[in-house]
Amino acid sequence: ETGVTQTPRHLVMGMTNKKSLKCEQHLGHNAMYWYKQSAKKPLELMFVYSLEERVENNSVPSRFSPECPNSSHLFLHLHTLQPEDSALYLCASSQGASLNQPQHFGDGTRLSIL
Amino acid sequence: ILNVEQSPQSLHVQEGDSTNFTCSFPSSNFYALHWYRWETAKSPEALFVMTLNGDEKKKGRISATLNTKEGYSYLYIKGSQPEDSATYLCASMEYGNKLVFGAGTILRVKS
Numbered sequence: 001e002t003g004v005t006q007t008p009r010h011l012v013m014g015m016t017n018k019k020s021l022k023c024e025q026h027l028g029h030n031a032m033y034w035y036k037q038s039a040k041k042p043l044e045l046m047f048v049y050s051l052e053e054r055v056e057n058n059s060v061p062s063r064f065s066p067e068c069p070n071s072s073h074l075f076l077h078l079h080t081l082q083p084e085d086s087a088l089y090l091c092a093s094s095q096g097a098s099l100n101q102p103q104h105f106g107d108g109t110r111l112s113i114l
Numbered sequence: 115i116l117n118v119e120q121s122p123q124s125l126h127v128q129e130g131d132s133t134n135f136t137c138s139f140p141s142s143n144f145y146a147l148h149w150y151r152w153e154t155a156k157s158p159e160a161l162f163v164m165t166l167n168g169d170e171k172k173k174g175r176i177s178a179t180l181n182t183k184e185g186y187s188y189l190y191i192k193g194s195q196p197e198d199s200a201t202y203l204c205a206s207m208e209y210g211n212k213l214v215f216g217a218g219t220i221l222r223v224k225s
Contacts, residue, residue: 004157042118043158043203043215056212090157100146102160103213 003027006091006106013081014114021076021109023091029104031097032074034066035090037108043090049074050097078111086113118206120216127194128224134190135219137204141185148205148213149178149189158203161189194223 004025013019034046048056049068065077088110092103119138127133149161162171167182175192191198201218
């Protein structure tokens with residue numbers, strides 16, 4: 001039980017599909033993050049939300065669209081993805097976005113683009 | 115661009131051995147250093163967050179040190195056990211910047 005739940009665990013989609021990844025945290029944190037891990041590459045920060053406001057967008061293509069409706073939920077909407085977007089997508093949360101607080105991660109969604 | 119390097123890339127040790135790995139990061143404008151343990155098929159788990167030069171932190175058989183002036187952190191595991199097998203990630207942050215992860219050190223402990 002990590003306190004951060006991601007669904008689905010696995011997703012296979014075509015390049016023209018639209019899908020969404022969901023993240024929910026039960027830790028009372030007020031900052032949430034999306035990370036991408038491609039094969040043989042380090043974890044890469046995509047988006048940061050603090051108090052439901054986006055504070056970081058790490059030059060991510062517009063085919064990835066985040067949404068944070070409240071401090072407990074974070075979505076990543078996917079549209080017209082490319083094969084190189086196949087990766088593990090991790091959600092994390094922390095108490096504050098100052099980054100001197102540890103981040104709590106979900107188990108990730110393994111995304112495959114056909 | 116902040117560059118975080120971890121060495122070695124992988125390590126195989128026998129049960130009972132003590133081991134250590136290194137995380138190197140730019141020392142200028144340093145703000146915080148994180149260590150995480152990532153077991154296969156699980157989520158990354160926070161071990162330590164360190165901010166002060168000379169910091170030493172300990173959690174059971176695992177400890178870490180931080181040298182912000184020369185830009186490195188060491189993670190030590192005393193008496194390695196098979197359950198310590200995991201990828202150990204470090205991540206560094208500069209003031210006003212994002213958390214940047216290293217590629218990790220893969221540890222395998224043989225019983």
